[in-house]
Amino acid sequence: MATIHSVLITVDEEIVAAIDSDRLEALVDAVMDAEGLPPGELGVVVTDDETIRELNREYAGDDTPTDVLAFSLREGEEFASPDGVLRLGEVIISYPTAQRQAAEADRPVEDEIDHLLVHGVLHLLGYDHAEPAEEERMRARERELLARAG
Numbered sequence: 001m002a003t004i005h006s007v008l009i010t011v012d013e014e015i016v017a018a019i020d021s022d023r024l025e026a027l028v029d030a031v032m033d034a035e036g037l038p039p040g041e042l043g044v045v046v047t048d049d050e051t052i053r054e055l056n057r058e059y060a061g062d063d064t065p066t067d068v069l070a071f072s073l074r075e076g077e078e079f080a081s082p083d084g085v086l087r088l089g090e091v092i093i094s095y096p097t098a099q100r101q102a103a104e105a106d107r108p109v110e111d112e113i114d115h116l117l118v119h120g121v122l123h124l125l126g127y128d129h130a131e132p133a134e135e136e137r138m139r140a141r142e143r144e145l146l147a148r149a150g
Contacts, residue, residue: 005032006041006085012048015095019046020110027114030149031121040086042124044117045093052094067097068116070123091120118145 007028009021024044032040049065057063059071072089093116095109102112122138122145129135 004039005029005037006039008041008043009046010043011046012051012095014048015046018095018109019113023110024113024117027117027149028121031118031145034145034148035125037125038084038086040088042088042121043090044120045090046095046113047092049094049096052092052097055092065094065097067101068093068120070120072124074124074126088121088124091117091124093117093120114146114149115142118142118149 005028007025009019009024011019011021024046028042028044032042052069053063053065055069056066059069060066069092070089071092073087074089093113095113098112098116099109102109105112119138119142122141127134127138127141129138
């Protein structure tokens with residue numbers, strides 16, 4: 001039996017018609033279940049290049065748009081949740097960047113957004129790609145999770 005997770009999907013008004021929020025929520029649920037997580041909460045924001053560029057500049061010191069950012073609530077001092085719910089953080093995806101990357105890879109934008117979402121959730125779970133071995137581990141897990149969600 002799947003664990004019940006709370007996934008809040010927020011999509012900019014200009015692109016809401018292009019996003020299947022139910023699909024994104026189901027993918028997050030599948031990833032969290034596959035990772036064996038207890039009941040958890042996670043936010044997903046699909047926005048524009050300007051918004052993600054501002055966030056990237058403010059929090060990563062890079063004044064360019066990027067495809068996905070992950071803001072963890074599990075970093076720093078540990079917080080014991082009184083209700084036992086694991087609060088992971090937020091994944092923020094740039095829809096225009098996802099569109100460009102999908103076109104370059106000759107695949108549907110929905111597949112690119114799925115990939116970015118899984119990538120962001122894995123970052124919230126502690127995966128990284130700063131070192132080659134870490135990157136291979138993370139990429140392999142992304143491929144596995146996306147194949148499962150298929």
